[in-house]
Amino acid sequence: MMSNSHVISGVDVLLAGHGPNLKDERLGLILHPASVTSDLTLSADALVRRGFSLKSLFGPQHGARGEKQDNMIESDHYTDRALGVRVHSLYGDVRKPTADMLDGLDAVLFDLQDVGVRVYTFVWTMALAMEACAEAGVRFIVLDRPNPIGGVVREGPVLRQGYESFVGLHPIPLRHGLTSGELARWLVRVRGIDVDLTVVPCMGWRRWMHWDDTGLPWVMPSPNLPTLSSCEAYPGMVLFEGTLVSEGRGTTRPFEMIGAPWLDPQALLQTVLGSLGEGVMLRPCHFEPTFQKHMNEVCGGVQLHVTDRD
Structure with a gap:
């Protein structure tokens, strides 16, 4: 159910029936605690209640449940008892989904809240997952969310070739001004990731907006960005x-x-x-x-x- 927010995030757009028809698709979902609908329902729960077939979940740095407080602490794979699906860690023994993790999936949904900064790992989890889906022939669908620090300002150094790491895999500025969906399109168009990409955009988001202009509740995307x-x-x-x-x-x-x-x-x-x-x-x-x-x-x-x- 949508609230009276100025902005409607991608997952709410999908749930309202304005995105691709995925009801017969076998889906994986990359999520964390900020992957919520406008009424703060976890996106995995909301999708299952609407009849979407979630076959597996994927967790980024800090874990799918966001429980890893400290920096650079890896997470294990486990089974979500409530949903009865496997939760694959993408910040453990692998950073990129394996072929076995993607086996049997038609599409992977990406629903992480980014913060608009190159050294934040979630967009690189997205980039590696896009590569893996391209290799496996699996569709990749970004449920887009606002850039919380706005989309007008771009500043700071661009990553130099030879300095790539998990806090910077492609040459973008330190503060890049993009949403995850926009960055995903750039990775396809400019960087050549040959994945079948769909972006379910935010409705109502404007580049000048900061998070408190969106009307959406703030849920910390990682433990050390509480506000x-x-x-x-x-x-x-x-x-x-x-x-x-x-x-x-x-x-x-x-x-x-x-x-x-x-x-x-x-x-x-x-x-x-x-x-x-x-x-x-x-x-x-x-x-x-x-x-x-x-x-x-x-x-x-x-x-x-x-x-x-x-």
């Missing part, structure tokens, strides 16, 4: 993951704070103020992560406050 504020800060603050400085994991404000035990907040603030652009403010702060870098140590640092998202 829209953390999501808005993520494109720049995620770069601190590659340093000895804490990016705020283990606090209630991940990716909104950085710090380390040896940093003086006031000195750090004075150092960076001269190069600070418009639209953000910094506040000196202290925090003590409960896990990850500098666990149980008091860190000095700064908190980022976004005052103008555009």
